[in-house]
Amino acid sequence: MKKLVLAIVTGAAVVAAALIPSGPPSEAASPGFASAVSSVRQTSWQTNNSVNALAIAGDTVYAGGLFTRIRQPGKPAGQGESVRTYIAAFNRKTGAPTSFAPKLNGPVYSIATSPDGKWVVIGGDFTTVNGLSRHKLAMFNVATGKIVIGWDPKFSARVKALAIYGNSVYVGGAFGRVDGTTRNRLAAVSVSQGVLQAWNPNADDDVYAVDVSDNGQRVFVGGPFEKINGKDHYSLAMVNTTTGAAYSMPAAAAIPEPSPTCTTRVKDIDTLGNKVFVSNGGDGYGCYDGVLAADATTGKLLWQNNCLGATEAIKAIGNWVYKGSHAHDCSDSGAFGDDTGTHYLLVENAANGNLGPWFPNTDANPNSTTQVGPLAMAGTSTDLWVGGDFLHVNGKVQQGLTRFTNAPGGAAPAAPKAPKVTSTALNKATVKFTDTYDLDNLTLTYNVFRGSTNIGSYKYTSYYWEPRKTYTVTDTGVKSGQTVSYHIEVNDGRSIVKGPAVSVKVR
Known part of the structure; x- marks a missing residue:
């Protein structure tokens, strides 16, 4: 009976096979992607500004x-x-x-x-x-x-x-x-x-965002204001739909008040069910640029994501909150650090704010008045539209406007590289392969093939911005003198991508 041994290597460290990267694993949905819409850009017209x-x-x-x-x-x-x-x-x-x-x-x-x-x-x-x-x-x-x-x-x-x-x-x-x-x-x-x-409601400064709770009992307002009807309500308030009187909203305390080094303000608000989602952006050092969720009746904070890079637009669809921002550092929320570029489009889990499996990207027009990328979002259960000052989407020319849908298929995993195969012991072959990533899924299945025989199947969670990790499989189902080939196939639940094969003569 053949026996397989699997190990994971990250840099020089050897880690137990059961260990996977931190973050919320997400199995591929049946259409081939794990959030409400795919990261694949669908056809749409553009704008000139x-x-x-x-x-x-x-x-x-x-x-x-x-x-x-x-x-x-x-x-x-x-x-x-x-x-x-x-x-x-x-x-x-x-x-x-x-x-x-x-x-x-x-x-x-x-x-x-x-x-x-x-x-x-x-x-x-x-x-x-x-x-x-x-x-x-x-x-x-x-x-x-x-x-x-x-x-x-x-x-x-x-x-x-x-x-x-x-x-x-x-x-x-x-x-x-x-x-x-x-x-x-x-x-x-x-x-x-x-x-x-x-x-x-009588705000003492500009208002950037307004939305009404789904049951019509609350109006949420946001901007750089500090007072509503003469009382302190910095940047975010929950008010009566008839009189405009402000209720207590504990979640507003998550947004810091102005300081000599930073001023932040609410940029967008979206309600879904009994939750209200709020995006924020700031100018200066140490500002709050993330997204928070609150109970739409009590105003209590449910969660807060602390990514840096102002969040200009949000849209809640099902169990996900899509965000348009110029996020560059989400290390405080357990994700990428300040060395992986700008992530203009992301999705967060509506239950806890963790980053989810959706990684398209835009750029920002350096000659625009805003220079921030996405500025607006709208969507339904089947599609998401994004507008802004961008010039490209997923590396292709697409100015000002784009859309994403739940059409089956989604993005395929990035192709796996050829494994490194050696045989230094009798009747054994060692196969080392690196993980890959998928812009629509976090958890991928890696199948290791000897010729046409699948000798092992493994699931790992990976984010595309992470350093690639190396896994080791020891194949004892071979005999000395054989020449065998190995390749890796990656499966996201719908698409299967095959990597190149490498041969070795078994010692």
């Missing part, structure tokens, strides 16, 4: 930003372009543009769609839409694509954040007045007529 906001209504994705042109997939700047002034819409299933093409005279910074899918509201710096006066806010009919003529609340300055629930459009930004009435950076208008509502 930054995308600041995204929202979905049915099969339509709305994108707003600084762009004035959209262009065909794979085309370089200046080729295959169509005019879209600061706002565009795309087919969610194909990535192709729709005929929706309003003419705005200024950028869009926020978009929200109504839960019933009938209305889309956009906010920004514009003052006209299709030649009509619109002061920073406008509403469109999703079915017809036409602007709602009688809906015209007037905001005095930029609208940066939007959320819709029931008959209320909750608005955050830099404004101080709405329809001539004082509303400091937070206000609500009715979906039906655009009439200013009584809701008035």
Whole structure:
């Protein structure tokens, strides 16, 4: 009966075979990837400048930003372009543009769609839409694509954040007045007529993010403010949906108050079920740049991820929280250190904040106004759209906008290298192989073959940024004088990648 012996070697250290790298193992899902969507970039059109906001209504994705042109997939700047002034819409299933093409005279910074899918509201710096006066806010009919003529609340300055629930459009930004009435950076208008509502949290500084709990009982607001209604609520607050009065939110204490070396502020908020997820970013030394999760009713902190590199956008899908950031050091959260480059796209486990199995990447346009990469996210249970100031996605030209889906297949594991094979003892062969990685999975199965015979199957967890580890298998099922070949096959649950073979004559 043949006998196999397995060991793992990392550098000069020899470790027990049962030891695997730290972090949450994740078995490959049946489609070939382990999170809600794959890291494989799907086809979509591009933009000629930054995308600041995204929202979905049915099969339509709305994108707003600084762009004035959209262009065909794979085309370089200046080729295959169509005019879209600061706002565009795309087919969610194909990535192709729709005929929706309003003419705005200024950028869009926020978009929200109504839960019933009938209305889309956009906010920004514009003052006209299709030649009509619109002061920073406008509403469109999703079915017809036409602007709602009688809906015209007037905001005095930029609208940066939007959320819709029931008959209320909750608005955050830099404004101080709405329809001539004082509303400091937070206000609500009715979906039906655009009439200013009584809701008035009165923030003392700009608001960057607004979202409503799934049950409609809380509104969460974030930004660089320090007070809500004159009381201390630094950067994050949970308020009443009718009065705007702030509740206690213990999780807000996880965000440090301003210091001489650092100022941080909430960049994005997303709710799912009874959880609210909050992303943060800062300027200076020792800032908080990560993501936290809180109970959407009590406001209590559930977990906090401490990656460094401001988190600009988040989207919760199922058991995962996708994040767009310029993360460069997640060592405090048990992941990569500050020497593996910038990880612009990551996913975190919604239960504990640990990094999960999704590793596509973008870059950041050094000539943009933001220079941070991803700036906005929107998604459903089957897809995730990402907008920002990037120029490439997964190393390929793709400016401003991209999408990922749950289409079966996913990314295949990186090809294993040829093993190192020796025979220094009678009737034995020693096979040493290094692990590899998969951008959609953490746990991979390594099958060691002698010719066409599988002599061993092993599962290991690995992250692509880690140094590759070496494993050793001793094959005693051979006889002296034989010449045998060995190769490694790596399986992520769907794709099998075969490495090159190496032969040895058994002593």
